Amino acid sequence: MLKNFNKQTLPKMPKLFFGYFLCALGISMMYQARSLGLGPWDVLHTGVMNHTPLSFGQTSQLTGFVLILLSFFLGIYPGIGTVFNMVFVGIFIDVINNSSVLFSPQTFVGKLIMLEMGVWVLSIGIYFYLKSGLGAGPRDGLMLGLVKKLKLPISLIKTSNEVTAVLIGAILGGSVGVGTINCSFDTGICNSNGF
Secondary structure, eight states: OBBBBBBTTTGGGGHHHHHHHHHHHHHHHHHGGGOOOHHHHHHHHHHHTTSOOOOOHHHHHHHHHHHHHHHTTOOOOHHHHHHHIIIIIIHHHHHHHHHSSSSSOOOHHHHHHHHHHHHHHHHHHHHHHHHHHHOHHHHHHHHHHHHHOOOOOOOOHHHEEEEEEEHHHHHTTOSSSSHHHHHHHHHIIIIIIII
């Protein structure tokens, strides 16, 4: 059963979906600069793409589904926002990527600017959907489940999860590079200091 589903849910939906759209836009912007390396989880997504017919958005959905299942077994039950995050961020990513509204920069500086802008847009999106109070995303759900189960600091669990995602993604041929460290570091700064 989903948590947080009640009569107060509907008024929060615009903020929730606005956040999802911004997350998808930020991720799609970073994807345009993927030759520099993507964020930890997106390294995994691009790695999976190399071995399946799935799109970038669909691999994000698949990863989210697996993480929700793992979290469930760890005693963390998904809020409606967690399930919606899994479904709609992936949909929005594919819509944006297929619409040609974004372009792939050809120069290093252009790619770096696109990457940094994507990080900030993603961070603002995370802020909006978390403020709705309808549940964190699947990746944060797993993090909370592991913290609860292992009694370890959040920072250690978060880092371990991201390193695992990068390693698996790299083995599968995902887009890993200097941008991977940059994305992880900058997203943390944006979310901690900015919000």
